[in-house]
Amino acid sequence: MIGRPGDDVDEGPATRDTTREEAEMRAGKKATMADVAERAGVSRQTVSNVLNTPAKVLPDTRARVEAVIAELGYQLNSAARQLRTQRSFVVGMCVPPAAGGISGQVLDRFLHALTAKAQESGLRVMLFTAADDSAQIDQYGRLLSTKSVDGFVLTDSHPDDARVVWLDEHHVPFVSFGRPWASDGDTERPAASRHAWVDVDGRAGARDVTERLMAAGHKRIVFLGWPLGSGVGDDRYAGYAAAMDAAGLDAVVVRATEGVSEGAGAAAQALDDPEVTALVAVSDALALGALSAAREMALTAPERPQVAVTGFDNSPVAAAVDLTSVDQRTEEVASAAIDLLLPQLAPGAQVPDRTARPAAMHDADRHVLIQPRLVERASSRTDR
Amino acid sequence: MIGRPGDDVDEGPATRDTTREEAEMRAGKKATMADVAERAGVSRQTVSNVLNTPAKVLPDTRARVEAVIAELGYQLNSAARQLRTQRSFVVGMCVPPAAGGISGQVLDRFLHALTAKAQESGLRVMLFTAADDSAQIDQYGRLLSTKSVDGFVLTDSHPDDARVVWLDEHHVPFVSFGRPWASDGDTERPAASRHAWVDVDGRAGARDVTERLMAAGHKRIVFLGWPLGSGVGDDRYAGYAAAMDAAGLDAVVVRATEGVSEGAGAAAQALDDPEVTALVAVSDALALGALSAAREMALTAPERPQVAVTGFDNSPVAAAVDLTSVDQRTEEVASAAIDLLLPQLAPGAQVPDRTARPAAMHDADRHVLIQPRLVERASSRTDR
Numbered sequence: 001m002i003g004r005p006g007d008d009v010d011e012g013p014a015t016r017d018t019t020r021e022e023a024e025m026r027a028g029k030k031a032t033m034a035d036v037a038e039r040a041g042v043s044r045q046t047v048s049n050v051l052n053t054p055a056k057v058l059p060d061t062r063a064r065v066e067a068v069i070a071e072l073g074y075q076l077n078s079a080a081r082q083l084r085t086q087r088s089f090v091v092g093m094c095v096p097p098a099a100g101g102i103s104g105q106v107l108d109r110f111l112h113a114l115t116a117k118a119q120e121s122g123l124r125v126m127l128f129t130a131a132d133d134s135a136q137i138d139q140y141g142r143l144l145s146t147k148s149v150d151g152f153v154l155t156d157s158h159p160d161d162a163r164v165v166w167l168d169e170h171h172v173p174f175v176s177f178g179r180p181w182a183s184d185g186d187t188e189r190p191a192a193s194r195h196a197w198v199d200v201d202g203r204a205g206a207r208d209v210t211e212r213l214m215a216a217g218h219k220r221i222v223f224l225g226w227p228l229g230s231g232v233g234d235d236r237y238a239g240y241a242a243a244m245d246a247a248g249l250d251a252v253v254v255r256a257t258e259g260v261s262e263g264a265g266a267a268a269q270a271l272d273d274p275e276v277t278a279l280v281a282v283s284d285a286l287a288l289g290a291l292s293a294a295r296e297m298a299l300t301a302p303e304r305p306q307v308a309v310t311g312f313d314n315s316p317v318a319a320a321v322d323l324t325s326v327d328q329r330t331e332e333v334a335s336a337a338i339d340l341l342l343p344q345l346a347p348g349a350q351v352p353d354r355t356a357r358p359a360a361m362h363d364a365d366r367h368v369l370i371q372p373r374l375v376e377r378a379s380s381r382t383d384r
Numbered sequence: 385m386i387g388r389p390g391d392d393v394d395e396g397p398a399t400r401d402t403t404r405e406e407a408e409m410r411a412g413k414k415a416t417m418a419d420v421a422e423r424a425g426v427s428r429q430t431v432s433n434v435l436n437t438p439a440k441v442l443p444d445t446r447a448r449v450e451a452v453i454a455e456l457g458y459q460l461n462s463a464a465r466q467l468r469t470q471r472s473f474v475v476g477m478c479v480p481p482a483a484g485g486i487s488g489q490v491l492d493r494f495l496h497a498l499t500a501k502a503q504e505s506g507l508r509v510m511l512f513t514a515a516d517d518s519a520q521i522d523q524y525g526r527l528l529s530t531k532s533v534d535g536f537v538l539t540d541s542h543p544d545d546a547r548v549v550w551l552d553e554h555h556v557p558f559v560s561f562g563r564p565w566a567s568d569g570d571t572e573r574p575a576a577s578r579h580a581w582v583d584v585d586g587r588a589g590a591r592d593v594t595e596r597l598m599a600a601g602h603k604r605i606v607f608l609g610w611p612l613g614s615g616v617g618d619d620r621y622a623g624y625a626a627a628m629d630a631a632g633l634d635a636v637v638v639r640a641t642e643g644v645s646e647g648a649g650a651a652a653q654a655l656d657d658p659e660v661t662a663l664v665a666v667s668d669a670l671a672l673g674a675l676s677a678a679r680e681m682a683l684t685a686p687e688r689p690q691v692a693v694t695g696f697d698n699s700p701v702a703a704a705v706d707l708t709s710v711d712q713r714t715e716e717v718a719s720a721a722i723d724l725l726l727p728q729l730a731p732g733a734q735v736p737d738r739t740a741r742p743a744a745m746h747d748a749d750r751h752v753l754i755q756p757r758l759v760e761r762a763s764s765r766t767d768r
Contacts, residue, residue: 090510090532095495095496095499096496097496097497097499097500098493098496098497098715099489099492099493099495099496099700101700101703102700102701102704104700105483105489105492105700108483108489108492108495109482109483111479111483111492111495111511112479112480112481112482112483112513113481113482115479115481115511115512115513116481116513119512119513124510124511124512124527124532125510125511126474126508126509126510126511127495127499127508127509127510127511128499128503128508129496129499129500129503148474148508260703260704285704288704288705315700316483316485316486316488316489316699316701317486317700317701317704317705319485319644320486320644320669320672320701321672321701321705331482
């Protein structure tokens with residue numbers, strides 16, 4: 001557990017603390033900051049910067065200082081460090097200027113839960129906005145240089161994410177909601193990254209819902225997906241395809257960009273095949289469109305069996321229209337995100353170096369995959 | 385425009401600045417902080433506290449110092465003050481731990497817009513959570529004592545709001561999304577409060593949508609409302625009732641607690657009257673219920689005319705199911721909120737005293753009522 005903001009004490013100019021800390025370290029026969037500075041050929045302030053504000057230090061210098069620190073076994077007195085450092089006990093998160101319709105509600109739910117979980121651990125959440133990754137990185141720099149935040153929570157991860165590269169290079173604590181997807185679209189093998197992330201196992205969620213439909217007797221089940229190339233969408237499709245394959249059934253997919261009317265169009269196309277009795281949609285928005293296409297079909301072709309429809313995200317609209325959906329369990333995601341961030345922010349923690357040397361934690365400890373929860377409602381009960 | 389966080393300069397201990405500031409003031413022949421302290425019989429630190437951290441000063445003392453300040457015409461050197469004060473350039477906003485379903489989406493949309501508007505003005509938004517008003521006030525104290533925020537954005541205003549009283553008493557800058565409703569339920573006369581607020585004119589929105597239904601030929605229009613006693617709900621009802629009255633039609637209301645199935649039950653009750661052809665719902669959730677009741681009726685009583693349904697909030701679900709709704713224009717609300725907050729936070733601004741003396745701004749300048757926007761969709765077109 002880390003200190004709470006209210007515990008902060010203003011200890012005056014930094015030099016005074018450094019002296020006291022050095023005295024304490026000499027008493028304990030440990031290597032001092034001065035020893036590290038001398039061996040690395042830098043000032044003590046630079047050593048302090050490497051430990052507390054690594055973004056200020058040139059990469060070469062930082063690497064040299066870190067090597068000496070490792071060599072001399074220099075250890076910080078964590079209490080003294082906590083007094084000296086100006087930690088903000090705040091984590092930053094970027095939100096788009098406008099809320100994102102039905103899909104965006106997952107991130108809003110996550111944000112609420114994150115605020116609550118952070119607060120339980122003595123942290124606050126600060127919001128900012130940015131038009132793109134480059135603008136977001138610009139905001140990282142501003143927020144760090146003003147000591148407004150200690151780290152970040154990233155969302156909307158994507159292949160070749162420049163934000164992750166920047167944060168890694170600057171040794172900034174962060175956790176991502178969303179795993180790093182490989183740029184080759186291979187969802188089996190996430191990109192080689194060792195940063196902390198938490199994600200929801202969309203593949204398992206899609207497999208579960210497909211198996212549930214099979215158990216209810218459906219055989220011709222069509223996946224209503226996004227265009228190829230989104231890690232999240234491709235992963236969900238893979239779960240559906242695995243379930244179909246295991247049952248010896250053919251996987252069939254129709255694709256649409258995110259949106260209710262887009263979903264209606266693609267679903268109508270899928271329903272041209274008179275054998276189709278169930279639609280597994282990659283999102284609640286596409287599922288809503290599928291619901292209206294299914295209703296339309298029920299009116300125009302009353303002789304055909306009722307079509308089951310399922311969505312993904314369990315947004316408020318799903319509950320409102322009785323749509324079966326896969327819940328992302330945003331509270332568990334938020335809880336895991338804070339758990340992954342806290343060790344990086346703790347006063348005694350080494351600033352994690354994810355690029356230059358073995359990590360303090362094993363990869364498995366920094367990657368959490370939350371199992372989603374199927375919420376069954378009327379839309380998948382064809383006896384409705 | 386206020387300074388940006390990056391412009392902050394650490395000027396060392398406060399005593400040094402005070403001395404410099406006094407020298408500057410003496411050169412300009414103005415009353416000094418020492419003059420104010422002497423006349424009020426307090427220390428210079430107390431004068432400084434009254435100006436910079438009024439929450440630290442007992443009300444009586446504060447009133448005495450403020451009277452002397454007014455008497456001597458003491459004016460702060462704003463640049464010196466900006467250097468001396470530890471402003472955070474952050475505003476705090478409380479969000480519930482879990483997002484609030486369909487209705488809660490208005491606040492999420494507001495939060496996104498607030499983040500963007502704040503950032504344009506050099507401010508950040510910090511989130512916190514609290515179970516009730518008392519816990520929220522506790523958080524105000526923590527956030528202010530750690531200088532984590534300069535002020536607050538309140539939501540969910542209600543009669544006899546203890547949060548407003550606390551913030552007023554402690555002279556904390558804040559703005560409320562939501563006007564202060566009178567505790568006697570009189571929506572014509574908001575509670576006597578002079579704090580800054582921005583709200584959406586729900587009465588005008590409900591009147592507009594009712595008039596639009598009348599123009600389309602509807603005469604028996606029922607209001608689907610919340611239980612009496614919510615300022616927001618009563619105000620929307622008043623707009624509907626005014627439109628009905630002006631047209632010489634009888635206002636009829638059925639009430640339900642917020643929720644889709646609750647809305648369906650109340651709407652079904654309203655539709656027992658065979659003359660009813662339109663339902664004006666106080667929220668999108670109740671409207672969704674009304675839509676399903678209207679569909680049910682169309683199946684069981686196909687001889688009856690199609691029922692028009694309208695909602696309120698223009699949530700994503702309204703767009704998804706083609707529900708006519710009243711949009712709260714959260715971007716304009718956020719923009720007005722920041723505009724109302726900025727003068728209170730500006731380095732040269734007097735800390736507003738809303739209880740003890742005439743306000744610097746007229747009330748009308750601190751109360752903004754945003755006109756909502758009717759979004760017409762298929763649910764109110766009975767030729768659909």
